[in-house]
Amino acid sequence: MNIIAKIEGHGALDIDFSAKKAKLRILEGERLFEGILVGRPFDQTYWITPRICGVCPIVHALASVKAVERAFRAQVSSQTIHLRSLLFCSQMIQSHILHLVFLSLPDYLGLDRGTEIKDQHPRYFSFALNIKKAADFIAETIGGRAVHPTTITAGGFFRLPKISQIKAIKSQLMQILNDAEGVLNLALSLDYPQLKNPCEYLSACPYDENEYPIYNYQKILSNRGFGLKIENYQTEIKEKVVSNSTAKFARRKGSGFMVGALARMALFSDRFSPLIKKYLEKIDIEEMKFNPFYNNLAQPFEILHYTEQGILLCDKILRDGLDERPTVGFKIKSGRGVGVMEAPRGTLYHDYTFDAKGNVLKANIITPTVQNLTHIEEDGNALLLTCDRSKNECIDLIKMLIRAYDPCITCSVH
């Protein structure tokens, strides 16, 4: 059994070399979050569900609170949207830099543990530390804590940051712009293994056609040129229980598909800023498409993008000032709400149905990794067909492929 190291959660890889088949086994224990939620009041959903994942708890809290607000038809203020968007930027930066430096980059640099980068590439390692620190600072300042936020509540926030703190966030983000460019330059200089395995890319699509995914979403967009209604996600994305796995594997029309940084970039890279487009010119986006290893290049693109976006959001908040009322009022009623967010690893759905008292009757959560698992195996199979190296080297390459996806096994077994 090949336990896959340096991924979030417990998975193993089985390879049948004669049949050229790679199979993932997901070993995490079932936690049954969808069952835990039933019968509980709405305001426990966004406290409990961040505990699905310690790497992306903020985005679980946001998807959860959005589902609650949709069910109760609560319209949050633009101030809340700005602050939550800024918090979301910190989540993207935090998760991507952690994954890149501690889990994936060592593969490309011929190292094992992420901290070994400190000795070989001290400059890049200090960039990464600065980026992580700034992202944690934003999460702590707006969300109350770097892991498992404390300030998020239906209708807005329990408490608001001060204007001086928004200024401090802006100055930290300005300081890491250069570091984020540095990490992107490093990623641009790496050699990415060859693989071409066309697939469907899906991402939640903003209302504003110039906006890269951030907080409000109109529909789910496919690279095959059509949109899916968010509320219909269950008919479009089918989860399947498979043997030897505590995570379900999702398919669309019988095939795997991909969500996450590379999918978003493939769909929306024309929405990047001029600064980032300058870097886009250095690569061929068409070459990146359908080679999942390039997910590790899409991540630093997004780190730079969300750093820039964070600065713009600070400017908006500073321009508008902070209203003292942290929440809007709403009426608890029965109904269903679907909260969708683009999480670091792809589209995240929280879907709750409430009774008239606001207690959960039904809950369904689909995480990005559940959506990616089928295609990870399909890419593994494709790699086996072309891999002309020794068995052990093929195994290592497939493990590297799995890590490139940045799978979150704990998310997938919620």
Add this chain to the structure above:
Amino acid sequence: MKPTIAIYDFTDCEGCEVQLISLLEDFLEIEKRVEIVNWRLGQEDNHQIQFDICIIEGTPITREEQKLLRSLRKRSKILVALGACAALGGVPASVDQTQRKKWLKKIYGAKYKSRGDSAKPLSNFVKVDAIIPGCPATKKDILRAITDLLDGKIPATQNFPVCKECKANNNPCRLLNNQPCLGPVSIGGCDAICVSGGAGCWGCRGLLENGNLPAFRKTLEKFMTKQEIEQFMSVFLSNDLIINKPNTKT
């Protein structure tokens, strides 16, 4: 020779390990003083099987995890529970065994064979030498505990309530304002971070040994139903509630 450390994780969210990595420069300092010989999340080279210190995050839900835990105990001089899942069973413990069966069938279908049992703390299976509490464990506590361990000391558990630091932070008392809060009966040391954020204390660091639970329940009953109280306390404290059944003392 440097002390050897292993870091293991069972079923959980891995947020406490994220906190450990987020120590950044302090983590690099720890790395200088120890040899991390086994850490699946952090490295591939995991060959050593005996450890001076074994830090375990998560709850051993699956039979494989329970077996591994027993084996790790035999192979480790000091065994440390990191975070609420390891120390208490945590959020995964809020479904009990009968509920588990029902939800496994609903979520995975009738034919599905479960890998797991209900979530229990590590101490349900083996002797635990030290606890780093919290959901997530605080960076301060992680650093303190590791520093103590490297000095040959067993890190102590705090024995004051969350209210102590909450008052120092000048938060208005939630209980006096009829808002749920487990501060008076919960282990402090977290700087009352959740109350300061606005969410109230959910007791993630565990119940104080000498907390007066029956009297505390009476306070909550002024504005919550018994069912609401159980639901609130069950988020982190399900395993403790089994021991501290309500109304056993009157």
